[in-house]
Every structure is written in C-alpha cells, then in structure tokens.
Amino acid sequence: MRPTILMRTCLAVLFAWCLIATRAGAVEVEVLHWWTAGGEAAALGILKDRLKESGIDWKDVPVAGGGGTQAMTVLRARVTSGNPPVAVQMLGFDIVDWAELGVLADLNETAAAEHWDRVIPAAIQRFSKADGRWIAVPVDVHSVNWVWANQALLDELKIAQPRTWKDFIAALKKVKDSGRIALAHGGQPWQDATLFDSVVMLTGGPDFYRQALIDLDSEALDSDTMREVFDRMLVLRGFVDDNFSGRDWNLATAMVIRGEAAFQVMGDWVKGEFITAGKVPGKDFACFRFPGTENTVLFNSDQFVMFRVGGEMREAQLKLATAIMNPKFQSAFSVIKGSVPARTDVPDADFDACGKQGMADLARADAAGTLIGSMAHGHAAPAAVKNAFYDVITAHFNGELDTEEAIEELLDAVESVR
Numbered sequence: 001m002r003p004t005i006l007m008r009t010c011l012a013v014l015f016a017w018c019l020i021a022t023r024a025g026a027v028e029v030e031v032l033h034w035w036t037a038g039g040e041a042a043a044l045g046i047l048k049d050r051l052k053e054s055g056i057d058w059k060d061v062p063v064a065g066g067g068g069t070q071a072m073t074v075l076r077a078r079v080t081s082g083n084p085p086v087a088v089q090m091l092g093f094d095i096v097d098w099a100e101l102g103v104l105a106d107l108n109e110t111a112a113a114e115h116w117d118r119v120i121p122a123a124i125q126r127f128s129k130a131d132g133r134w135i136a137v138p139v140d141v142h143s144v145n146w147v148w149a150n151q152a153l154l155d156e157l158k159i160a161q162p163r164t165w166k167d168f169i170a171a172l173k174k175v176k177d178s179g180r181i182a183l184a185h186g187g188q189p190w191q192d193a194t195l196f197d198s199v200v201m202l203t204g205g206p207d208f209y210r211q212a213l214i215d216l217d218s219e220a221l222d223s224d225t226m227r228e229v230f231d232r233m234l235v236l237r238g239f240v241d242d243n244f245s246g247r248d249w250n251l252a253t254a255m256v257i258r259g260e261a262a263f264q265v266m267g268d269w270v271k272g273e274f275i276t277a278g279k280v281p282g283k284d285f286a287c288f289r290f291p292g293t294e295n296t297v298l299f300n301s302d303q304f305v306m307f308r309v310g311g312e313m314r315e316a317q318l319k320l321a322t323a324i325m326n327p328k329f330q331s332a333f334s335v336i337k338g339s340v341p342a343r344t345d346v347p348d349a350d351f352d353a354c355g356k357q358g359m360a361d362l363a364r365a366d367a368a369g370t371l372i373g374s375m376a377h378g379h380a381a382p383a384a385v386k387n388a389f390y391d392v393i394t395a396h397f398n399g400e401l402d403t404e405e406a407i408e409e410l411l412d413a414v415e416s417v418r
C-alpha cells in the first residue's frame with residue numbers, strides 16, 4: 001500500500017486531534033478489532049479489565065467479520081477521514097504495510113525494558129518489527145491446521161481420530177451416511193482459504209507450502225501437487241451442508257457443539273466457543289491437527305498496533321502494550337481465546353488438553369522450522385496476494401472454476417499482484 005498525500009494529510013490532522021484530546025485529559029484508548037464472537041469477546045474482556053486497573057478507559061470499536069477483512073476496510077476509511085483509532089488488532093503483512101506508512105507508534109523502549117526479544121518467537125517478531133524496531137504487540141498465537149469434532153457423534157459412529165486424508169474422508173462419509181452434516185463450514189472467502197491452508201500443507205508438506213504460498217513460485221502453483229490440492233477441496237465441498245454459503249465461522253462451530261455436524265476445520269479460536277459454551281475437551285469435543293499436518297503449525301498471531309500520538313495518549317498506549325505482554329494476561333487471555341500465548345515463557349498450567357497441545361506444538365514447530373505463516377490470515381503474503389488467493393479458492397469451491405481454470409486464474413492473479 002503506497003502512502004497517499006491525502007492519507008498523510010489526514011494523519012497530520014489526527015495528531016493535532018489527539019493532542020487536543022490529550023490536553024482535554026481524556027485518556028481513553030479507542031481500540032478497533034473484530035473480536036465479536038462469544039469466546040473472542042470474553043477473552044477481550046480480560047484485557048479491558050486489566051487496563052481499567054491501570055486507570056485507562058477502553059473505547060470499543062468492534063467490527064464484526066471473521067478474519068478481519070471488514071475491520072481493515074473500516075480502518076482504511078477511518079484513516080482516510082483523518083480519524084484512525086488509537087490501537088488496532090492487526091495480522092501479519094497488514095502490519096508490515098501500515099508500518100511502511102511510518103505512522104505506527106515506536107514501542108522499542110518498552111520492548112527493550114521488558115525484553116520482548118527474548119520471549120517472542122522469531123517467526124512472530126518478523127511481523128512485530130519494522131527496521132528492527134518494535135511497532136506491534138503480539139497478543140497471542142493462533143493456528144489454523146486444527147480439526148474440531150463433536151465427541152458424542154464420534155463415539156456413536158465409532159469414529160477414531162483420523163490420521164490420514166483417507167481416514168478423514170472415510171470418517172466424513174460415515175457421518176454423511178448417518179444423515180448428519182459431516183463438515184460444518186462457513187462459505188466465506190477467508191474460511192475457504194483457511195481450509196485450503198491445511199489441504200496445501202497435507203498435500204505438499206512445509207517446503208511445498210512455502211514455495212507455493214510464500215515464495216509464490218510459478219512451478220509450485222502450476223504443479224500436479226497444487227492440482228491435487230484443488231481436487232481435494234472439491235472432495236471436502238461434497239461434505240458441507242446446502243446452507244453453508246455465507247455462514248459465520250462461529251455458527252458453524254455451534255453446529256458441532258449441538259451435534260448437528262461432526263467436524264469443523266478451523267483455527268483454534270473455535271475452542272473459545274466451546275469453552276464459553278461450557279464444553280470440555282476429551283468429553284464434549286475433540287481437537288486434533290488436520291491429518292497429515294501434525295508436525296507443522298500454520299500460525300496467525302493477533303497483534304495490536306498503535307498509531308503515533310503524543311502526551312497522555314502515548315502513555316496510555318505504552319500501558320496497553322505492557323498489559324498485553326504481561327505473562328499472566330497472556331495466559332488468562334489465551335485460555336479463553338483458544339490461542340496459545342505469544343510469549344514462550346508462559347507455563348501451560350492453566351490450559352486444557354487442547355491448549356497444552358497447542359503450546360507444545362508451537363515450541364516444537366518453532367525449533368524444527370515448521371512454524372509457518374497462514375496464507376488465509378495474512379502471514380504468508382501481502383493482502384493483495386492473499387485476496388487473489390481468496391477469489392480463486394472461493395470461485396473454485398463454489399463450482400465457478402474447475403481445477404485447471406483455478407490454476408490458470410491463480411497464476412494470472414499472482415502475476416498481476418506480484
């Protein structure tokens with residue numbers, strides 16, 4: 001994204017506005033985010049309470065829409081109109097893009113004093129820093145290559161945890177033949193892409209995932225492996241219900257919670273819905289890595305960035321950053337959110353079995369070099385590329401493109417935004 005003159009002018013107006021607000025003593029941090037589902041809102045409430053203890057008021061700017069697409073659209077409109085929020089939830093390459101505008105608050109002093117460099121995995125820091133300086137605060141680490149299942153339905157149908165693609169398809173077929181919905185899914189581009197992430201990792205493995213979705217290597221995109229990925233997406237399409245189109249992710253989760261559907265392939269924010277519904281892993285639901293991706297973690301880390309302001313507002317931002325990086329907050333937030341802490345020095349004592357597995361998987365993947373950014377959640381390539389993938393994957397999933405046409409469209413789309 002290139003800084004426009006209008007954007008820079010608007011931002012100059014903003015700084016003046018913030019100074020006035022500061023002179024008025026209104027130390028209220030306005031935060032834009034997309035955490036509007038039950039588990040998300042419950043987790044966010046912990047941060048709001050912590051800030052209140054630090055004497056900071058939280059002005060909530062929730063923008064509904066999973067994956068954050070709508071939130072980023074609202075952010076751009078707010079900035080262009082000279083009225084950006086003081087802090088924003090943001091992912092991966094969107095942080096990189098906004099940092100290039102030179103408008104994000106420098107958090108380096110706080111980061112150095114609190115030794116953030118020592119406790120945040122390098123794969124996450126890649127998105128938290130610009131020119132070696134901290135400009136974002138990692139709140140959590142989610143990962144997308146998870147499957148969630150209704151335990152009672154698995155028990156009734158005598159379905160064991162699928163370890164391979166073949167097992168998974170057999171399990172989905174068994175559920176469908178029983179008259180239930182095999183795969184709960186929301187037909188939205190970011191959700192289709194989240195499914196795609198796992199199928200790419202299963203089919204091609206970490207090296208192929210990097211070549212195709214991060215390096216955007218044409219040979220990888222035009223390979224038989226990628227054709228197999230798209231063909232497998234059509235197989236999964238055959239297991240979703242007729243009303244999947246446009247469904248929000250948390251409504252798909254509710255279908256699994258109620259036992260109407262057996263499986264959902266989605267990031268571990270899903271666990272936040274199970275937790276707030278009072279469900280227990282191992283008893284009410286099962287969590288396991290998408291078959292064939294067990295040794296990898298496809299991550300997306302929620303971070304907060306802050307627009308550069310002065311005076312008391314700046315102090316409030318630094319208090320927000322410190323509150324987010326507090327180890328006790330990192331644990332309490334992720335226990336409810338379904339993520340794992342961004343800090344690697346947080347004990348897993350308060351986490352349930354899924355959380356403990358998530359933390360162990362993260363540490364192992366970080367050490368093994370298989371902690372890889374999710375394309376669907378903006379950690380593989382910039383937004384323009386991500387959106388190009390979204391368009392092709394969703395058109396193919398909805399039957400508007402066959403596999404050959406999808407490959408062609410993908411090659412063209414990537415070339416046009418490369």
Ligand code: GAL
Nearest residue numbers: 065066067142269300302377
């Ligand atoms: C992800 C985000 C999660 C959750 C999810 C569903 O991009 O990292 O925190 O909000 O979208 O909206």
